[in-house]
Amino acid sequence: MNSATAVSSTWSYLKQSLNLDGKWQKELDRNEIEICLELVIRHDLVDFTKELVWQKLYHETRTKIVPNYWSNFSLAHNENIGYKNLNEAVNILNADIAKQQHYFSLLDRLSGNVISKSFDQYKAHLSAILLSQIPPHFEYSVHAFYTRAFRAFMSLEKRNFNFDADESGDVITHCSGCDQEIDQCECNIILDNCHNINRDLTELGILEKMSVGMIHTLILSQIQSHVQDSCVGNFASSQIDMLEKWLHSIIFRWLGIVYGEDYIQQDQVRKNFTQFLYHAYTHARIEQLFEIIIGYPESFPSVKDLQECLSRTQLKPTLTQSLKTTLEARLLHQGATTEDILIAYVSAIRAFSVLDPTGVLLDAACDPIKQYLRLRGDTVRHIIHSLTDSSGELGGELELGRTGAAILDDESVAAVGDAEASTDWENWSPAPSDADPSKLWTGKKPGDIVPMLVNIYGSKSLFVKEYRKLLSDRLLLNLHFDTEEEIRNLEFLKIRFGETELHNCEVMLKDVADSKRINTHLQSVAHKPDFPISAMIISAQYWDQLKDKPMKLPIKIINQLEQYNQNYKAVKTSRSLHWVPQSGSVELELEFDNHRSVSFTVPPDLAAIISHFEDKEQWDLEELSQEMELPMSHLRRRVHVWQTHGVLQEISTDRFKVDENGPTFTGHKILLETLAKMEEEEEDDDEEENDKKSEEDGLQIYWSYVVGMLTNLEALPVERIHQMLKMFTMQGSSGAECTLLQLKNFLDSKVKQQLLSFSSGTYRLPKP
Numbered sequence: 001m002n003s004a005t006a007v008s009s010t011w012s013y014l015k016q017s018l019n020l021d022g023k024w025q026k027e028l029d030r031n032e033i034e035i036c037l038e039l040v041i042r043h044d045l046v047d048f049t050k051e052l053v054w055q056k057l058y059h060e061t062r063t064k065i066v067p068n069y070w071s072n073f074s075l076a077h078n079e080n081i082g083y084k085n086l087n088e089a090v091n092i093l094n095a096d097i098a099k100q101q102h103y104f105s106l107l108d109r110l111s112g113n114v115i116s117k118s119f120d121q122y123k124a125h126l127s128a129i130l131l132s133q134i135p136p137h138f139e140y141s142v143h144a145f146y147t148r149a150f151r152a153f154m155s156l157e158k159r160n161f162n163f164d165a166d167e168s169g170d171v172i173t174h175c176s177g178c179d180q181e182i183d184q185c186e187c188n189i190i191l192d193n194c195h196n197i198n199r200d201l202t203e204l205g206i207l208e209k210m211s212v213g214m215i216h217t218l219i220l221s222q223i224q225s226h227v228q229d230s231c232v233g234n235f236a237s238s239q240i241d242m243l244e245k246w247l248h249s250i251i252f253r254w255l256g257i258v259y260g261e262d263y264i265q266q267d268q269v270r271k272n273f274t275q276f277l278y279h280a281y282t283h284a285r286i287e288q289l290f291e292i293i294i295g296y297p298e299s300f301p302s303v304k305d306l307q308e309c310l311s312r313t314q315l316k317p318t319l320t321q322s323l324k325t326t327l328e329a330r331l332l333h334q335g336a337t338t339e340d341i342l343i344a345y346v347s348a349i350r351a352f353s354v355l356d357p358t359g360v361l362l363d364a365a366c367d368p369i370k371q372y373l374r375l376r377g378d379t380v381r382h383i384i385h386s387l388t389d390s391s392g393e394l395g396g397e398l399e400l401g402r403t404g405a406a407i408l409d410d411e412s413v414a415a416v417g418d419a420e421a422s423t424d425w426e427n428w429s430p431a432p433s434d435a436d437p438s439k440l441w442t443g444k445k446p447g448d449i450v451p452m453l454v455n456i457y458g459s460k461s462l463f464v465k466e467y468r469k470l471l472s473d474r475l476l477l478n479l480h481f482d483t484e485e486e487i488r489n490l491e492f493l494k495i496r497f498g499e500t501e502l503h504n505c506e507v508m509l510k511d512v513a514d515s516k517r518i519n520t521h522l523q524s525v526a527h528k529p530d531f532p533i534s535a536m537i538i539s540a541q542y543w544d545q546l547k548d549k550p551m552k553l554p555i556k557i558i559n560q561l562e563q564y565n566q567n568y569k570a571v572k573t574s575r576s577l578h579w580v581p582q583s584g585s586v587e588l589e590l591e592f593d594n595h596r597s598v599s600f601t602v603p604p605d606l607a608a609i610i611s612h613f614e615d616k617e618q619w620d621l622e623e624l625s626q627e628m629e630l631p632m633s634h635l636r637r638r639v640h641v642w643q644t645h646g647v648l649q650e651i652s653t654d655r656f657k658v659d660e661n662g663p664t665f666t667g668h669k670i671l672l673e674t675l676a677k678m679e680e681e682e683e684d685d686d687e688e689e690n691d692k693k694s695e696e697d698g699l700q701i702y703w704s705y706v707v708g709m710l711t712n713l714e715a716l717p718v719e720r721i722h723q724m725l726k727m728f729t730m731q732g733s734s735g736a737e738c739t740l741l742q743l744k745n746f747l748d749s750k751v752k753q754q755l756l757s758f759s760s761g762t763y764r765l766p767k768p
Contacts, residue, residue, distance in 0.1 A: 037109055050110050053103055057122060066129050069093040073138045082144025087193060094200045123205040130206060142214045149194040150218065152177035152187035153254055198258055208259065215258060219251055220276055227280040235292050235299035240281060240308060247277050282309040286319050290326045294344060296351040303354050316361060323365040332372040338382045345369045346394060349452050370456045380466040383453050388489045397449045450496055464501045467493065471505055472544040476536060476583055477672060481516035483509050507542040522567050529560040536584065537577065551581045552629040554611045585672055590647065592662035601670040606638055610647065613658050621654040641671065699738055699746040715762040718744045
């Protein structure tokens, strides 16, 4: 046989044995491999044969193996179908590749490889083709497969830990991992199958490439879900250590099952998942930060956890913005009382002193609270009241700073520091990188509540003024001249604000002490008033402005007050008393026709009203108003108080007499707060009347123009007058802008004054 014939015969045998043309379907066995090797080497066809075998493998992979694999990933309508899709696809892929193993052995023999290298080369080619042809439904199947496997893993872990009982102690009869009864549980089978699939995909070198993204997404969602479940409503205990323990004992173990221990031992992998845990926990606590602040100090462990997380994440801006949004939605609105807002702000100061001792976060996140409180007129009053009320939310704050507290000046208040802020250079530290550059940085911790509250307005003068007013009101209602608590509060405030600022308050307390002494002395003189009088004798220039509204007292009361004044002059030569009839209190005992007696503690004006009914059985409001020199609106409110308490009754319109049966209650009743509410209403009415008068005075500049218009044009509607005023007068810099409604009210007031007439929708000058 010549050489050409031998080669041709050899080629025919190789083509048939190795199935190079794809016409034969039989598998290659070991004996045939040996024969093929001998023929290839004998005829020097090594390189040629290797090339042909690789082409065959590549062709089989592209046309059969890969399409067979992807054909199993049809649309999965539920998790079970997705789970089966991946399971069957990997089994088919593994079986198809197993049929090619003899070719890899042949290639290694032809290349002289002691260690198999051809299969590694093939895996790279297989991976490239698979990744280039991923179908749309593949991700769902992978997610379904590993979700079910993870659930089975968690179910077994819980049962092993809880000894086949749930958290309530009841025996578990249904498996949550495989959705089967416990005696038919398939979780171990699912996990074994997961091991096998992972092993097969790892041997092919495609496990991480094809599933790492989806598995990581699954793990991250499990971490986030577990963090949320652990944090719901639980602020009183630390969670971060327990979460880290769960991450190591559950998540890292699961990843070790999927990818092997070598994968999970990588530092970067552990750092990435741990960092995500901290991010998830931080986000969860940021969402709950409002509740954490309100619940402080019970929520202290959560605040410490959040402090640690913020140091390991870059989420401070997120916290700031989130809290601002929450505060505006849940706290800074008309439905929240000033007291509630202040309590929340104080809790925030205390919580943030732990969360961020630099004060940067507090300044940024809680700035909306300060801005909003600044707009409320009763903020200062509530702050001072809370600080000086021992039973209030801030009752102990003044006492906390009694030792070593620096005096607040306006500069230190603005910087929320103290007077040493600019001189304590040895302890100076630069501002943090996230501090607001537009604000003075003092480096002082925001732990002291008082300067933080004063900083709402940036000046202590408002607080000192409000305290003087509050102290004045309290002392004037102090029937027993007991000032022990007020002296205590004043001493603490002097530590904070300095003695000079509070000198007037010291004089006020001294006036109370002197009044008590003088009253005691005047009780022993010979010519005493017919009823006991205890006067609060004040130094008017040091007290807050008293409400000295005109009111005429009954003559019998005036005579008794004058007798007291004469006795006072005998003690204090060349001094005289000026009575403020609407300040103070009167203790009354009213006896009715049915011999029932009821006692009241009331303001002097209420006492004066009921005193007039001793002299005359019935009074008209207008007549009584003239007698007492009180406005009708004010008098009506006060008479209504007696009427609601069953002392007076209205027998006809605005005519009253004493109710013979008297009140239905017995004992003693204090009505001092009733007067305070009435005075607030009257002040609001006065302010409204003053505003209306000011508005009319501002529009008076247009009156001459209106007269000129109506003189020339006779009659005009208000719209035409307004249009002409805007055209000729309101354009100037000195002209006050007015709305159509304001102008109409102004013109109507002129109609009431008979300076204009109105008919058929037009205004005109009255005929002479």
